[in-house]
Amino acid sequence: MNASPCAPSLDLGASSSLQAWVERLVERARRRLGQGRVADYIPALADQPADRLGIALCTRDGRLYSAGDAEEPFSIQSLSKVLLLSLALRSHGDALWQRVGLNPSGMPFNSLMQLETEHGKPRNPFINAGAIVVTDHLVGAYATPVKHLQDIARRLSGNPSVLIDREVLASEWRHRARNAAAAYLMQAFGNLHNEVDQVLEAYFASCALRMSCRDLARAFHYLAAEGRSPTTGEAFIPPAMAQRINALMFTSGMYDAAGDFAYRVGLPAKSGVGGGIVAIVPGELSICVWSPALDASGNSVAGQYALELIAEELGQLRR
Numbered sequence: 001m002n003a004s005p006c007a008p009s010l011d012l013g014a015s016s017s018l019q020a021w022v023e024r025l026v027e028r029a030r031r032r033l034g035q036g037r038v039a040d041y042i043p044a045l046a047d048q049p050a051d052r053l054g055i056a057l058c059t060r061d062g063r064l065y066s067a068g069d070a071e072e073p074f075s076i077q078s079l080s081k082v083l084l085l086s087l088a089l090r091s092h093g094d095a096l097w098q099r100v101g102l103n104p105s106g107m108p109f110n111s112l113m114q115l116e117t118e119h120g121k122p123r124n125p126f127i128n129a130g131a132i133v134v135t136d137h138l139v140g141a142y143a144t145p146v147k148h149l150q151d152i153a154r155r156l157s158g159n160p161s162v163l164i165d166r167e168v169l170a171s172e173w174r175h176r177a178r179n180a181a182a183a184y185l186m187q188a189f190g191n192l193h194n195e196v197d198q199v200l201e202a203y204f205a206s207c208a209l210r211m212s213c214r215d216l217a218r219a220f221h222y223l224a225a226e227g228r229s230p231t232t233g234e235a236f237i238p239p240a241m242a243q244r245i246n247a248l249m250f251t252s253g254m255y256d257a258a259g260d261f262a263y264r265v266g267l268p269a270k271s272g273v274g275g276g277i278v279a280i281v282p283g284e285l286s287i288c289v290w291s292p293a294l295d296a297s298g299n300s301v302a303g304q305y306a307l308e309l310i311a312e313e314l315g316q317l318r319r
């Protein structure tokens with residue numbers, strides 16, 4: 001596998017020094033614990049332990065390095081939007097972009113404002129409305145879309161015990177008003193083809209998958225490896241598709257804070273309100289950080305700080 005032209009091959013050193021590096025990063029990022037708030041708009045997430053912090057890296061040879069709480073499964077929430085999009089692009093290709101846009105929204109991830117004025121076409125696949133349209137496509141394309149997604153998450157992570165957290169799923173369902181409003185609005189504009197309840201249930205189930213930092217660093221490595229999964233050895237998506245998904249993560253993966261994050265970290269990334277963030281160094285690394293306390297945009301505070309430290313140190317390696 002070649003490194004991409006904008007990311008010259010990094011000398012990450014020997015395995016032992018990489019492991020020590022990750023351990024040091026966790027220690028430094030712990031300084032931000034105690035800041036931010038755990039998401040409570042989904043009540044089942046409200047009692048997540050705010051003092052957790054994990055980091056996992058997957059290198060181009062498929063090796064994993066991790067420290068802190070990297071083995072503890074957590075609710076992946078919006079990280080699932082990347083898997084949903086990858087599956088929908090695999091089965092539908094660029095025709096998907098007739099139903100969902102490619103631009104940052106500059107608005108909170110669950111905002112309804114643009115949907116009305118923009119005729120039910122969500123700005124991008126990483127806000128809730130966009131992911132609901134993508135899920136609608138998958139509901140139409142697969143007989144058992146949730147099982148398909150769970151199987152893919154298991155295969156890509158190499159962990160056969162990846163599960164859907166039924167309590168989180170039920171909690172999201174009970175507090176679905178805003179997502180349901182988005183779905184009905186899109187249905188009114190002709191941009192939702194299946195039953196709203198069916199689509200919402202599949203969308204919530206994808207968000208309720210539980211995976212650890214180690215699972216996620218491995219599962220998302222296809223985005224660092226031109227579409228190829230180190231776990232299965234297969235091309236999961238074509239190289240150009242991986243490049244485009246990275247571009248979308250760069251512009252829209254961190255919601256209304258995408259610009260701040262791009263300035264501070266400069267990597268394609270996707271966050272979830274469970275406190276996970278996946279970031280990609282194309283051609284080199286997939287990274288997952290997790291810490292449940294979030295900032296006002298819904299992005300993990302200590303997780304973002306850990307990624308800042310990682311980006312800074314990778315930058316120094318390149319100089």
Ligand code: DON
Pocket residue numbers: 076077078079109110128172179204207271272273274297298299
């Ligand atoms: O639909 C929701 O609101 C959640 N299941 C997912 C939101 C989320 O993770 C946004 N990310 N920061």
